[in-house]
Amino acid sequence: MEEGxxxxxxxxxxxxxxxxxxxxxxxxxxxRKIEEHFSKQGIRGPPYRFFxxxxxxxxxxxxxxxxxxMPLSHNILPRVLSFxxxxxxxxxxxxxxxxxxxxxxxVADPDLIREIxxxxxxxxxxxxxxxxxxxxxxDGLLSLKGEKWAHRRKIITPTFHMENLKLLIPVIGxxxxxxxxxxxxISENGEVEIDVSDAFQNLTEDVITRxxxxxxxxxxxxxxxxxxxxxxxxAEAFRKVFIPGYRFLPTKKNTSSWRLDKEIRKSLVKLIRQxxxxxxxxxxxxxxxxxxLMINAGAMKPNDRRSDGPxxxxxxxxxDIIEECKAFFFAGKQTTSNLLTWTTVLLAMHPRWxxxxxxxxLQVCGSRDIPTRDDIAKLKTLGMILNESLRLYPPAIATIxxxxxxxxxxxxxxxxxxxxxxxxxxxHHDPILWGRDAAEFNPARFSEGVARAARHPMSFIPFGxxxxxxxxxxxxxxxxxxxxxxVLKHFSLRLAPSYRHAPTVLMLLYPQYxxxxxxxRLSDPxxxxxxxxx
Numbered sequence: 001m002e003e004g005x006x007x008x009x010x011x012x013x014x015x016x017x018x019x020x021x022x023x024x025x026x027x028x029x030x031x032r033k034i035e036e037h038f039s040k041q042g043i044r045g046p047p048y049r050f051f052x053x054x055x056x057x058x059x060x061x062x063x064x065x066x067x068x069x070m071p072l073s074h075n076i077l078p079r080v081l082s083f084x085x086x087x088x089x090x091x092x093x094x095x096x097x098x099x100x101x102x103x104x105x106x107v108a109d110p111d112l113i114r115e116i117x118x119x120x121x122x123x124x125x126x127x128x129x130x131x132x133x134x135x136x137x138x139d140g141l142l143s144l145k146g147e148k149w150a151h152r153r154k155i156i157t158p159t160f161h162m163e164n165l166k167l168l169i170p171v172i173g174x175x176x177x178x179x180x181x182x183x184x185x186i187s188e189n190g191e192v193e194i195d196v197s198d199a200f201q202n203l204t205e206d207v208i209t210r211x212x213x214x215x216x217x218x219x220x221x222x223x224x225x226x227x228x229x230x231x232x233x234x235a236e237a238f239r240k241v242f243i244p245g246y247r248f249l250p251t252k253k254n255t256s257s258w259r260l261d262k263e264i265r266k267s268l269v270k271l272i273r274q275x276x277x278x279x280x281x282x283x284x285x286x287x288x289x290x291x292x293l294m295i296n297a298g299a300m301k302p303n304d305r306r307s308d309g310p311x312x313x314x315x316x317x318x319x320d321i322i323e324e325c326k327a328f329f330f331a332g333k334q335t336t337s338n339l340l341t342w343t344t345v346l347l348a349m350h351p352r353w354x355x356x357x358x359x360x361x362l363q364v365c366g367s368r369d370i371p372t373r374d375d376i377a378k379l380k381t382l383g384m385i386l387n388e389s390l391r392l393y394p395p396a397i398a399t400i401x402x403x404x405x406x407x408x409x410x411x412x413x414x415x416x417x418x419x420x421x422x423x424x425x426x427x428h429h430d431p432i433l434w435g436r437d438a439a440e441f442n443p444a445r446f447s448e449g450v451a452r453a454a455r456h457p458m459s460f461i462p463f464g465x466x467x468x469x470x471x472x473x474x475x476x477x478x479x480x481x482x483x484x485x486x487v488l489k490h491f492s493l494r495l496a497p498s499y500r501h502a503p504t505v506l507m508l509l510y511p512q513y514x515x516x517x518x519x520x521r522l523s524d525p526x527x528x529x530x531x532x533x534x
Contacts, residue, residue, distance in 0.1 A: 027051050027101050034103050034415070038096050041412055043105070045096030046087060053098025058083045066512065069500040072349060074392045075439040076503045077429050081397060084423050094412075097421075104400070104419045108426050110433065110458035112410050116401055116420060117458075117465035123407040126468065127400035127419060133507055135261060136227075136234050138326030141471065153471065155316065156324065159211070159290045160471055165478055166373045168211060172479055173370030175206045176486045183519055184490070190521040193496050197515040200340040200483070201228075201333065207479055208332035212325055214289025219271045226264045227329050233257035234507075268322045290328060294321045328472070334508050335395045336476045340483055341515050342393035343386055347484075348493040348517050350441050357382050358488040365485060376481050384443035386480055387450060390462035391434075392441065395508045397425040399464065424461055425509075433459040491519040 031048045038044070046054045065082035078085045084106060087095055093108045107113060116124050125145055129137060137143065141152050158164065179199065183192050205224055213220025233253050276295050294316055347354040360381045365371045371379070403418045414420070431438040433454045434445070446453045450460055463470035470476075487493075496516035504512035 031098065031101055031103065034418075035096070037413075037415065038103075038105070043094055043096055043412070044091050045106075046091075046098070048098045048101075048103075051100065053100045053102070054083075055098075055100060058097070058099075061086055066502070066504055069502040069513065072501050073439065074441055075429070076393070077425055080503050080505055080509065081423055081425050084426055088426070093426075102419060104421045105414070107409075107420050107422050108430065109410070110427065110456040113422055113427070113461070113465070114458045115409055116422065117461075117468075120407065120409075121466050123404055124401040124420070125404050127402050133234075135257070136231060136326065136330045136507075138323035138330075140320075140323040140325075140327035142327045142331060152320070152324070155294060156290065156471060159293050160474055162474065165475055168207075168475070169373055169376070169478065169482065170370060171210050172207050172482050173486065175203055175210075176483045177369060179203055180486055180490050184521060187519070187521055190523075191518055193498075193516055193518050195514045195516050196344045197337070197341045197511055200337040200344075203483065204333045204337040204340070204479065205329075207336075208329055210289075211332065211475065212290045212328050213271070214292060216271055216275055216291065219267075219274075220291075223264060223267045223271065223325070224329055226260055226267065227326065230257060230260045230264065231330070233260065264326070265322055268325055269318055272318055272321050291321065291325065294324060331470075332472055332475070335470070335472070336479050338393075338395040338508055338510060339386065339389060339476060339480050341511065342509075343389040343480065343484060344487075344493065344517055345495070345499075345511070345515050346389055346392070346441055347385070347488075348495045351494070353381075353385060353441070353443060354488070354493060357385055357484070358492075361485045361488050365489070369486075371482060371485050375485075376478060379481055379485060381443070382481055382484060383477075384446040386477060386484075387446045387453070387460070388441060388443040391428045391460060393503065393509055394424050394428060394462040396462075397505055397509055398423050422461075427459060427461065430459070487519075489522075491521055494518050494520075 027050060031053075035048055046057060048054075049056070061082040065079045070076070070079050083097070087097065088106075088108075093106070094112075095106050097104050097106060107116065126143070128134070129143060134143060141149065141156060144152055179202075183194060186192055205228060206221075209220045209224045210217055213223075233256055272291070272295065275291055347357065360379060361371075364378045365375050368375070399422050401420050401422070403414045403416055403420070406416050407414050409420075427433065429438050433456055435455075451457050454460060458465065463473040463476075494517070496518050498516050500513040502512035503509055
């Protein structure tokens, strides 16, 4: 008996010792080897600290930078990407940072960025989003990889062809006109103060619901509102992302978030089955909305989680469609609302460009309430303003890729599994690429197109690059042009006295204290063109 206990103790001791050794390899030996590997290539960074890496310094820099608003300046890099701004001055543009025991290589050189996204993209894969973000964006096109991603992209792409998008122009325009009329109705003495951050979220929610659900708009709207509530809970949890295991704690907000997720999925399953049944009963023309296209894309399985055996590559399951609907609601709403918010703030801050944009809108659109597809293509000044807004205030300030194999990146040797962080905001604000006025609002830099705006064609990446370029970017630009054209025709803009300039990151770039803007009604917008030319 004693020998049996002795053997058991020995086995437990060996297992414990092996776990300790494995932990030391992961938490100490491997980080030291990685530091040594990159140091030999001239790449340094803040020293690795056992277990926590540089997280303590990163959080400290971020909290300190976001404590107070900043002056009315577009030099937002020190506030928004404070850790990058701080360490770049010490270690150069390419350096190593530790998120716990995980190393991330900062890559801001546009030649290297081209390799990662274009010429050697097969060696890199998309980094998995944080679980809190995944709950919002779903396991759809935003997060899929390999053949499944390629197949899903092929299915969804027709939704965003220009022939489909032009059909949405009257729908989007009607939503914007309704918003403008509401502002006019609540204005006093011809003026109204609106937090455009909230207003444009409501607008883009309406538009993306119509794009995704089409004829099932009313049912889709109910789901969208549930998803909007989910975003509030996720944002709250994301503020505590550095508390280990916080998202698993049964707090009141976490349990509400879990309940909402189940409700969203249940509602989407019901909606999808209704649409699928209707499509079988009515042999009409091809679907024009995302949901219809997905349903008609192939042999749809009703319950992929309970299906026997692997799903065929061409199969679209109910679960697939659920994840895709969530993805498009999250990405489509947030990206476009952020673009509209920051562009409106910029126009309010820079009245000369606001006048130039309004003059162009009146000249191109005339008395038409809603610009046509041809009108939108002719709004060149407004297009330049939107590009400059995307440069200075990109919705996503960074993106991450992971090396799938040992690979050469420029002159550097990158080990398999290395994460590479591309600081989009830093690239967009780099004076070497954009000139001495890189931190200034100057839409004229885009007068000859995006390709010639900077000193390197890879300097402007608000929607990503390569095969994984944002599939909805054309919709975002059309929606933004339509909204701004209609707003500029009816109102002049200025920042509200209560506005505090505080760009902050919470999944995407947003105004920390909101974006209150004063809209003054134009008495006769159709005759303003001549007045502005004097």
